Amino acid sequence: MPEAGSGTSRNRSVNRRPEEEVIERRGPGRAQATDLLARFRKTAERAAPEPAPADGAGARGVMEVAADIVARAARFLPGNTPDAETDLFDAGLSSVDAVELVAVMARELDVRVSLDDVFADARPRRLAQRWAAAAGLPTAVPDARPDAPSPSTPTTSSSNGSPSIAPVVVRASDGGADEDLEMILADLALADRLPFSHQADRVPPRRILLTGATGYLGSHLLLDLLRQRDAHVVCLVRAADDAAAERRLADALASFDQPWSSEVRRRVTVLAADLRQPRLGLSPEGWESLAQEIDAIVNVAAAVDFLRGYPSLRQTNVLGPLVLAELAMTGRPKPLHHISSVAVFNEVGIEKMGEDDPVAHIDRLVAGYDKSKWAAEAVLRRAREHGLTVTFLRPGAIGGHTRTGVYNPRDLSTGLIGAFSRYRTVPAFKFMNLAPVDWISKVVAAVVFDPQAWGQNYNVTGRAETLPELVKDMKLAGMNVRVANWRDWRDDLLQRHAAEPVPELDFLVRILRSPTAMKLFEALMFGPEAGSERTETFVTRHRLPMAERYGGQAQLKAFERMAKDGVARLPSREDPPYLSFRERTKGHVGPIGEDRDTRCRMALTLSIASMYQVVRHRKIDVRGEVTCERLHPEPLTVEAGEIWVRPDEGVPLRHGSDHPLLRYRLVLVDRDGGRWWLEGWKTARASRDFWKQTRTIEVTIGREGEPAGLSGVVKVPGKSYVPDQIDGIRVDPRLSSQEQRLAKLAWLSWFFVQVGMGLAEPSLRVAAELLDLRRDAIDRDKDKLQRKIRKLMIKREQTR
Secondary structure (H helix, E strand, O other), X not given: OEOOOOOOEXXXXXXXXXXXXXXXXXXXXOOOHHHXXXXXXXXXXXXXXXXXXXXXXXXXXXXXXXXXXXXXXXHHOOOOOOOOOOOOOOOOOOHHHHHHHHHHHHHHHOXXXXXXXXXXXXXXXXXXXXXXXXXXXXXXXXXXXXXXXXXXXXXXXXOOOOEOOOOOOOOOOOOHHHHHHHHHHHHXXXXXXXXXXXXXXXXXXXXXXXXXXXXXXXXXXXXXHHHHOOOEEEEEEOOOOHHHHHHHHHHHHHHOOOOOOHXXXXXXXXXXXXXXXXXXXXXXXXXXXXXXXXXXXXXXXOOOOOOOOHHHHHHHHHHHHHHHHHHHHOOOOOOEEEEOOHHHHXXXXXXXXXOOOOOOOHHHOOOHHHHHHHHHHHHHHHHHHOOOOEEEEEEOEEEOOOOOOOOOOOOHHHHXXXXXXXXXXXXXXXXXXXXXXXXXHHHHHHHHOOHHHOOOEEEEOOXXXXXXXXXXXXXXXXXXXXXXOHHHHHHHHHHHHHHOOOHHHHHHHHHHHOHHHHHHHHHHHHOOOOOOHHHHHHHHHOOOXXXXXXXXXXXXXXXXXXXXXXXXXXXXOOOOOOEEEEEEEEEEEEEOOOOOOEEEEEEEEEEEOOHHHHHHHOEEEEEEEEEEOOOOOOOEEEEEEEEEEOHHHHOOHHHOOOEEEEEEEEEEEOOOOOEEEEEEEEEEOOOOOHHHHOOEEEEEEEEOOOOOOEEEEEEOOHHHHHHHHOOOOEEOOOOOHHHHHHHHHHHHHHHHXXXXXXXXXXHHHHHHHHOOOOOOHHHHHHHHHHHHHXXXXXXXXXXX
16 A cells, blocks of 8 residues: 555565664674665665656756755745755744645646655655656656765764764655654764763753753753753754844743743843754854853654654654764763653554563654654663663643643644533543643653653553543533544544634644545554553652542633633533532512512522533533512523622621522513513521521513613522522433442532531621631731721820
């Protein structure tokens, strides 16, 4: 079968694992990278089909088409003109721009490539070659960079005489998968240029270089590094100059609810540099100065995109860490703490994901991102062999902050949680390795400051979410979800999104539409739980918060924020009620100030969509009918209605002695279309008749847009209260019997605690007033004392 997005067939009968292991281990008799590449090319030539004959002698050449693509792409890259070998995403092209570029190329150039082709390798030359291959035209091109370094040739030397790492231009076969492998092998060979070094001194760092501080995890880690110790942090930020870099960092921190205060600025130096460039794009003097002044490196920076191919990601994700390894070995040896990912295990069928378990086979990884993280670890393992102290810290999915609710809108887990809540379907998965950003950040910062923890592998994945736990959480939150085969779930989601697009989920939909994502999701859905024994031991030793499942209460703040932003959807009145019961009342109303001579009855159904609704907002939904002949001969329908439980925390009404228990607000419609409003209050007083107070509602009624015209009192009959509101509670029948009992218990416990507090408040307030223990008693005594002092001072002045 053709490899997704490669435009070519891949010969899966060729086993490349032995060559990969030889290169990785660098054991006795190791093969040179160039020899292996030559062998692979011969194998590919034997397996490749004969090319189709080219037609059209006047057809445009590959480089001519590439130049046309560059010109069209420049429209989306103001102030930045790429060349045929520049990855357009590295030049600033966004995912949305990529969609438009594909359309422009087809419309203006008659060059038709898929969006997957652009994401796989966004270099204009490769796009032109893919188009030519599909059209049956020659794909060979002259060497556009004759002076480019080969993998075995060092470029320049640093001050200590060691070779400097520089990007490699790999001219490989046209096959996407084969070219990925060739690039990876060439990148691994670059690590051989690193000098040999001794281990870093085991001393907590005082000055730390941090990359990726403008990103989601990096911004939180920056603040945790500052909180845990009195260290100074140098933030490497891509920008035109240091001032622009500082502005970019400040804006990023603000977007993630992180402070950019004077104290933070005092302990942070922002350096304009580019991780993708040799020596970070710094001058030789700047490079040497940086190497001498820092004593630890924390690399969080990464291009995270599940659609882009390895060629598009390698500059940041592989060559960037390699440059940092060179920096760590320049001058005094420094530890390098690299934020990797459990994506290095994303091989379908892998059985174990322990911290020291073998990572995936590179030829069985399908996503460019997974390959780039694998390759980054591979080159840094080489650096370990050269003596560098390297720590791997592997998060899984990174969830929202448990206190602020800040989340990463581009994290895969964000899209999945949003889709689960919106469409109420969940794919059948085994584990979801997901942890909140604040927990991951605290653990990483603690590792950075603990020299005894350096040089190890840590899976900072928290406790994995399981399918039964997720379904239970969503049910208790009022969101009954249907579990489906993940391919059926994917098809259903794509169909629903096409019918009713949700812009906030566009990035997830683009991933799911990619053929490559089919295998990526298969690895995610059916992979094992990440083992994290070393991380758990470390957390215990440092008395950090233990890893807890990121669900339920831990996820609440982020879920609220996601719902506010339109990513997720909270339960609402339109959903089947999670729990409901009846409330029947009867009494009399009349014109305000006159006799209450008209009977009034209410037959209401009170319901909640979830416990979140009452715990967080203290609101109950109301439906039903109101019968009152002064309004209309026939019953009026409750079009919309809500009840607030202990509104304003039970603060007394009108500064009186009545403490509100419940507030009713109903919108009524009569049979003739007339609209009315009804407001009601259940209140508590300092009285022993608690039973009566919980059943009595004082109501006022008026026409829409007019003041109240009627008032009165209605009561819940004592004989119907328990049968309707306790025994008569109805719970969503889709819940299991155990879950239904739990739902009833949760509701009754919460509601009666709130009512009990409301009934007790008036008596407690009276007692406080008698004993003068009100909140303002101390303040009033202070005022009285100050008045006495002022009088004494005045008398003293008059005596003089």
